[in-house]
Amino acid sequence: MKTDDACPCGSGRRYADCCGRLHAGAEIARTAEALMRSRYSAYVLKLDDYLQASWHPSTRPVNLDLAEDDGTKWLGLEVKRHQQQDENNATVEFVARYRIDGRGHRLHEISRFVREDGRWFYVDGDIIA
Template sequence: MKPGELCSCGSGKPYAVCCGPLHSGEKTASTAEALMRSRYAAYVLKLEDYLRATWHASTRPSELDLAADDSKWLGLEVRAHVQPDETHATVEFVARYRVAGRGHRLHELSRFVREDGRWFYVAGEFLA
């Protein structure tokens, strides 16, 4: 992203102070919502290494091929962030995207776990 450009995660903050430090490894996400937003921005930027590093080992795919993905991500709306204890959280979100000129939306309830002070994406359930 260009210097000063707003982060694609929808926070309204510049990328350099939002998801940029997470993507570079300078910082780790302080909440599951922050991790989910950074993962959305990583899909926008096609940062496969970051996505794999933030995916829990128990559910992480053996490989990703975002280079072949022609999706254009259009926006993110976080609807809910629930953290019932120190190590578990869920984030409900809607992400809009376009493939071959056709609009789509992904409505998901994602599960996260915190291990050794770091949040990881575990899995998601598609919602209607």
Template sequence: MRSRYTAYTLLREDYLLATWHPSTRPASLGLAEEVPAKWLGLEIKHCEQQDADHAIVEFVARYKVGGRAHRLHETSNFVREDGRWFYVDGVIEQ
């Protein structure tokens, strides 16, 4: 999770796509076309390994776009295949 957050801060779309599970991975994230976000911090609220190959991570990421503050609160699902963890999907928390 932390490496994916860092990839967002550095606009490393290649890394984000490489760590996204093929079953849910988009063709592109379009980070280069978006108004750049200034990432302010990541807080891991909860993480739980459900079994040897499945885990969830609840986090809050804070950022600004155009001077306006935002926060992304998500519970993400990860799966391990061939020894590598992949982001599968997530639920945005209110």
């Protein structure tokens, strides 16, 4: 992805000024929503290492291997709600649209995030049918 391209997260900003800074390690996500957006962009760009690093160790999968998942085309992200429960806990409700083998799908999730040592991590989420 070129740094001048629009960020996949749908923020309307350039990738280099948005999720690209988080992916490159130039800064950390200031909010759970920012982390969730950067994780969506990481799925789009197949950045396994970033996804693993931003996943809480208590729920992190051993392996993602997104390179094998060539049939998924991510189409867009809509953040419906970002709620801060307290200083170190937050939820983000979102809908991610994608296509596999030409067939459209929606992932509607309420994700839980925790902040430890000033850094946000994805913990888990509940899929909304």
